[in-house]
Amino acid sequence: MRAPARALLVVFATTCLSISIATDTIDHAASITGNQTLISAGGIFRLGFYNPPGSSDARAYLGIWYAGIPVQTVVWVANRRSPVVSSPGVLKLSPDGRLVIVDGRNTTVWSSAAPTRNITTKVTAQLLDDGNFVLSSDGSGSSQSVAWQSFDYPTDTMLPGMKLGVDLKKGIARNITSCRSPTDPSPGAYTFKLVMGGLPEFFLFRGPERIYASGPWNGVVLTGVQNLNAEGYTFMVVSNADETYYAYYVSDPSALSRLILDGATGQLQSYVWGNGAWSSYWYHPSDPCDSYYKCGAFGFGVCEVGQPPKCSCLPGFKPRSPEQWEQRGWSGGCTRSANLSCGSGDGFWPVNRMKLPEATEATVRPDMTLAECRQLCLGNCSCRAYAAANISGGISHGCVIWGVDLLDMRQYPVVVQDVYIRLARSEIDALNAAVNSRRPNRNVVIPVVATIFGMLLVVAVACCYFLRTKAVTKRQTGIPPSTRGDVFPLGVRKHSALSTAQDRQLNKSRMSSEKDLELPLFDLEVILAATDNFSADSKIGQGGFGPVYMAKLEDGQEVAVKRLSKKSVQGVVEFKNEVKLIAKLQHRNLVRLLGCCIDDQERMLVYEFMHNNSLDTFIFDEGKRKLLGWKNRFEIILGIARGLLYLHEDSRVRIIHRDLKASNVLLDKNMIPKISDFGIARMFGGDQTTAYTTKVIGTYGYMSPEYAMDGVFSMKSDIYSFGVLVLEIISGKKNRGFYDDELDLSLLGYSWKLWKEGRTVDLLDEAMGGSIDYSGVLRCIQVALLCVEVHPKNRPLMSSVVMMLSSENATLPEPNEPGVNIGRSTDTDYSQTHTGTSFTGDAMNDR
Ligand SMILES: *[C@@H]1O[C@H](CO)[C@@H](O)[C@H](O)[C@H]1NC(C)=O
Ligand SMILES: *[C@@H]1O[C@H](CO)[C@@H](O)[C@H](O)[C@H]1NC(C)=O
Numbered sequence: 001m002r003a004p005a006r007a008l009l010v011v012f013a014t015t016c017l018s019i020s021i022a023t024d025t026i027d028h029a030a031s032i033t034g035n036q037t038l039i040s041a042g043g044i045f046r047l048g049f050y051n052p053p054g055s056s057d058a059r060a061y062l063g064i065w066y067a068g069i070p071v072q073t074v075v076w077v078a079n080r081r082s083p084v085v086s087s088p089g090v091l092k093l094s095p096d097g098r099l100v101i102v103d104g105r106n107t108t109v110w111s112s113a114a115p116t117r118n119i120t121t122k123v124t125a126q127l128l129d130d131g132n133f134v135l136s137s138d139g140s141g142s143s144q145s146v147a148w149q150s151f152d153y154p155t156d157t158m159l160p161g162m163k164l165g166v167d168l169k170k171g172i173a174r175n176i177t178s179c180r181s182p183t184d185p186s187p188g189a190y191t192f193k194l195v196m197g198g199l200p201e202f203f204l205f206r207g208p209e210r211i212y213a214s215g216p217w218n219g220v221v222l223t224g225v226q227n228l229n230a231e232g233y234t235f236m237v238v239s240n241a242d243e244t245y246y247a248y249y250v251s252d253p254s255a256l257s258r259l260i261l262d263g264a265t266g267q268l269q270s271y272v273w274g275n276g277a278w279s280s281y282w283y284h285p286s287d288p289c290d291s292y293y294k295c296g297a298f299g300f301g302v303c304e305v306g307q308p309p310k311c312s313c314l315p316g317f318k319p320r321s322p323e324q325w326e327q328r329g330w331s332g333g334c335t336r337s338a339n340l341s342c343g344s345g346d347g348f349w350p351v352n353r354m355k356l357p358e359a360t361e362a363t364v365r366p367d368m369t370l371a372e373c374r375q376l377c378l379g380n381c382s383c384r385a386y387a388a389a390n391i392s393g394g395i396s397h398g399c400v401i402w403g404v405d406l407l408d409m410r411q412y413p414v415v416v417q418d419v420y421i422r423l424a425r426s427e428i429d430a431l432n433a434a435v436n437s438r439r440p441n442r443n444v445v446i447p448v449v450a451t452i453f454g455m456l457l458v459v460a461v462a463c464c465y466f467l468r469t470k471a472v473t474k475r476q477t478g479i480p481p482s483t484r485g486d487v488f489p490l491g492v493r494k495h496s497a498l499s500t501a502q503d504r505q506l507n508k509s510r511m512s513s514e515k516d517l518e519l520p521l522f523d524l525e526v527i528l529a530a531t532d533n534f535s536a537d538s539k540i541g542q543g544g545f546g547p548v549y550m551a552k553l554e555d556g557q558e559v560a561v562k563r564l565s566k567k568s569v570q571g572v573v574e575f576k577n578e579v580k581l582i583a584k585l586q587h588r589n590l591v592r593l594l595g596c597c598i599d600d601q602e603r604m605l606v607y608e609f610m611h612n613n614s615l616d617t618f619i620f621d622e623g624k625r626k627l628l629g630w631k632n633r634f635e636i637i638l639g640i641a642r643g644l645l646y647l648h649e650d651s652r653v654r655i656i657h658r659d660l661k662a663s664n665v666l667l668d669k670n671m672i673p674k675i676s677d678f679g680i681a682r683m684f685g686g687d688q689t690t691a692y693t694t695k696v697i698g699t700y701g702y703m704s705p706e707y708a709m710d711g712v713f714s715m716k717s718d719i720y721s722f723g724v725l726v727l728e729i730i731s732g733k734k735n736r737g738f739y740d741d742e743l744d745l746s747l748l749g750y751s752w753k754l755w756k757e758g759r760t761v762d763l764l765d766e767a768m769g770g771s772i773d774y775s776g777v778l779r780c781i782q783v784a785l786l787c788v789e790v791h792p793k794n795r796p797l798m799s800s801v802v803m804m805l806s807s808e809n810a811t812l813p814e815p816n817e818p819g820v821n822i823g824r825s826t827d828t829d830y831s832q833t834h835t836g837t838s839f840t841g842d843a844m845n846d847r
């Protein structure tokens, strides 16, 4: 009996407005309305009516959201197509055993599907701790009694344990469909679902059009989804006579995790909750090579770090239309270089670092061995390729035969599995000959591999070294860490006075080995003492990856401590990146890293402290901008230019900063500018000049068009950012914030207009005091305009920039119209990058 629940409900409903029913279950006698909610037994999920935040009208939806987090995150909506307009909505059980929502006019706006089993009077609906809302026919809650469950009708979210796919017994196909917008949960344009056919494979649709495929399931992976096996997660695809589905599970039951189909970007995004926010650890489609059918028949996508994305043809194939292929028109695909003989004269060529070709129309022979498959394929002229159907446990089970064109492939750096492509004998011979002739030529490949491997090794050694030193210190001294001396090379003074013979000995050995790394380690305890346990008072800023504190070491030295947010998935990688890079850099115009601290989950960077904060707090501040005269500004511009020149051309490695902006330039006591924040910087090898990224991060307003739109970055994209920064320093206006309504111009457009009209000096910050060297101003603006030219090849290198800035009688080229970036296409289609209108959330992040 559920009488107690009902009694509670009546009492609350009549005495107070904002309540949650202290139960997870409703029955025939109870209902949910207004502010009442059900809460799952463990307090994880809550079910009730809600109004989407930011929606202007009074549309109410029945939804399920997390009970324990401050951000209302709805994971399921019952009536996404039919909101309650005349309130109040009421959720109750109908006499025939359905869940129904009726509105204030007693009209039924939504009801669950008719129960598939006979209903008794004991029917109840219970909200479980996994987020499933289950209608059970006999009140027992056992899986046999489930008459209906919300997990069978997902909205845009997959929770751990949910199944995505087809259940032939129940006759249901579960998909996730994006929401129209954050304020409107009605079905949007994107759907992700299983398409039944040869091998299990999931497709992302935009309307009727396929835009991404998970790749066929081969018993181990969905061959088009990378990084699915994140730590703490397991996933599976089950395929048997009754059902085929994908599901994932989390090993830590307290971890909140969800996978959503985002309506704005059309991406599948996986999120975990931590540190008071959701962070995404993977998403698909994630690069142009994920685009469905991008490279046509027999073509495959190649998206490599440091290379622009492109398509290639399978071995033995050539572009169908070489002219179009040349222009990046890849959808025509590839055609055979030599016709098949259609007899036993043909052969097979294995490729193995590939997303498997789409296999929904391929034929699966679960009983056949690969050898039998080969014979079958040879004997049928329409057979194009074959492969093992299931490689679970490293053994091939069965095979799959493609009697259709091979579509939707992409190359990976790692082996996935062998796919045997049918080719004419002449092609096989030619490929064999090519492989043999390439063999002696090894010395071309090895240096590159060795360099990369060497770099990895350095990183690995550095990381191990940090951790080991730490452990050794603790173990050997036996002295409480807070009193232990921290003596380090590089002129960092001792932070405490203790100095036993043992300690000296230890320090000596540490110093000698640490020389290689040239980076001192700070104890967590030292940092805690210096920041007053990370007190709010000592916090001086908030960077992309965590807060920044000012700290005073025991000897009085002031330092800035950047504390990486714990559990931040990206943070750790960026941390290593930053340590690795900055440890190698020393220049008057770069902020100096004094050391770092790694303790269990804590990761911190210790920098020299900059008394005058960042440049943006001067140039964009009503009061402080007056303090910066032309001479100061020019010195700052020149300093930044020298710092960047060092990064690009003069340091031991070539570094692309990727996020140069006013807030990343710090000013010391003497107003000397220092470039900081290398969290997303990239190191380039010897001859490399450009790279391609699928994840455009940086700051809107400073990103060059080719980086924002195509993800191509190089020294020239940093130089673009530099140009923007110079215009900001001169004008005291933010490129991003400035917008001249009357002229419909951004700061770049406005500067260009003034330049063309010969009124360039009008750009000067009116607040600028002191004497002004107008020819210097003109020269700076001209250099800045050269730096922001639309074509990267027209932008000068930093060495010329420094030269042009510092020499008064250099003749400068005439600038062309600047490249104003109009936004990044959210479409993954990289052949039409100029169609986009808005940035994705990711690119907007000011990291
Ligand atoms: C729901 O609760 C909020 C605040 O908790 C209150 O402002 C509102 O009036 C309540 N609405 C109803 C219908 O009880
Ligand atoms: C609502 O409608 C049902 C039948 O549709 C009826 O039995 C019930 O009495 C109505 N309730 C109210 C409050 O009008």
Ligand SMILES: *[C@@H]1O[C@H](CO)[C@@H](O)[C@H](O)[C@H]1NC(C)=O
Binding pocket: 116, 117, 118
């Ligand atoms: C419902 O009950 C009837 C009679 O008790 C039985 O014949 C029928 O098979 C049941 N249906 C289901 C779906 O269990």
Ligand SMILES: *[C@@H]1O[C@H](CO)[C@@H](O)[C@H](O)[C@H]1NC(C)=O
Binding pocket: 152, 153, 154, 173, 174, 175, 176, 177, 191, 193
């Ligand atoms: C997705 O599933 C819902 C039912 O949950 C169904 O109404 C809808 O048609 C499905 N969408 C697609 C594209 O299959």
Ligand SMILES: *[C@@H]1O[C@H](CO)[C@@H](O)[C@H](O)[C@H]1NC(C)=O
Binding pocket: 219, 237, 238, 239, 390, 391, 392, 393, 397
């Ligand atoms: C793949 O093979 C393994 C081991 O035989 C089996 O357990 C699994 O069900 C197979 N998967 C599919 C999709 O056939």
Ligand SMILES: *[C@@H]1O[C@H](CO)[C@@H](O)[C@H](O)[C@H]1NC(C)=O
Binding pocket: 337, 338, 339
């Ligand atoms: C392949 O066969 C087609 C006709 O089936 C013919 O037009 C074409 O020229 C042949 N290609 C080669 C390379 O022999």
Ligand SMILES: *[C@@H]1O[C@H](CO)[C@@H](O)[C@H](O)[C@H]1NC(C)=O
Binding pocket: 363, 380, 381, 382, 383, 401, 402, 403, 404
């Ligand atoms: C050859 O393969 C195609 C496609 O797999 C199939 O439809 C056809 O029946 C096969 N023909 C023979 C003779 O097996």
